[in-house]
Amino acid sequence: MVELDLSDWEKVYKKINVKKLPWFNPKLDFDIQEGIEKYSIKKSSILNLGEGPGTQAIELTKLGFKVTASDISKNAIEKAKKLAIKKKVKIDFKVDDILDTKIRKKFDYISDRGCFHVLDPEQRETYIKNVHSLLNKKGYLFLKCFSHKEKSLKPYGFRPSEIEFYFKKFKILDIIETSFSIDKKKKKPLALFVIMKK
Numbered sequence: 001m002v003e004l005d006l007s008d009w010e011k012v013y014k015k016i017n018v019k020k021l022p023w024f025n026p027k028l029d030f031d032i033q034e035g036i037e038k039y040s041i042k043k044s045s046i047l048n049l050g051e052g053p054g055t056q057a058i059e060l061t062k063l064g065f066k067v068t069a070s071d072i073s074k075n076a077i078e079k080a081k082k083l084a085i086k087k088k089v090k091i092d093f094k095v096d097d098i099l100d101t102k103i104r105k106k107f108d109y110i111s112d113r114g115c116f117h118v119l120d121p122e123q124r125e126t127y128i129k130n131v132h133s134l135l136n137k138k139g140y141l142f143l144k145c146f147s148h149k150e151k152s153l154k155p156y157g158f159r160p161s162e163i164e165f166y167f168k169k170f171k172i173l174d175i176i177e178t179s180f181s182i183d184k185k186k187k188k189p190l191a192l193f194v195i196m197k198k
């Protein structure tokens with residue numbers, strides 16, 4: 001298992017082969033895939049924030065979404081850009097801190113797989129305010145984060161009631177108890193997948 005210092009994202013992405021990162025998923029996350037199918041989501045603009053290795057952004061582009069992919073780490077964005085070129089897909093990449101976002105465009109969808117749960121508790125309010133303002137009216141937010149039931153590998157984990165508490169600005173449609181596994185049959189690490197609407 002690789003040792004990770006999550007207080008320095010540049011170092012994480014500079015030193016480590018992204019395929020060795022515990023969150024690396026070469027396929028589209030199965031919860032995101034099912035959320036898109038369940039709500040018959042129209043393939044329009046989506047912001048994939050905290051995009052990391054870029055695999056989720058690439059898979060969303062292949063499905064027909066117009067993807068903007070942002071991450072606080074320049075190294076992550078550079079690696080993801082190379083992968084997108086290799087996969088022959090067009091993505092609008094941005095080095096951007098969601099807590100001080102410079103993105104001025106609005107999106108029909110925002111997808112966050114594993115960014116909210118790495119933020120410190122005092123940063124959550126700013127995150128929610130910024131994500132809310134980056135969404136178009138009636139836009140969807142897909143949020144995947146660790147569950148409070150997961151005892152290993154996590155910065156922060158959440159109870160469904162905490163998600164309801166933090167995301168009061170949104171209408172919560174689903175809170176699904178799930179996992180961060182690549183294979184749906186494997187039940188660990190325990191996660192929540194939340195679908196919300198502005």
Ligand SMILES: C[S@@+](CC[C@H](N)C(=O)[O-])C[C@H]1O[C@@H](n2cnc3c(N)ncnc32)[C@H](O)[C@@H]1O
Pocket residue numbers: 009023024025049050051052053054055056070071072073076096097098099112113114115118
């Ligand atoms: C656990 S990783 C998940 C990466 C990616 N979403 C995936 O599923 O492969 C969390 C990501 O959030 C990014 N991140 C952390 N803080 C951020 C912030 N304030 N703004 C934007 N991205 C941030 C990190 O650089 C990292 O790539």
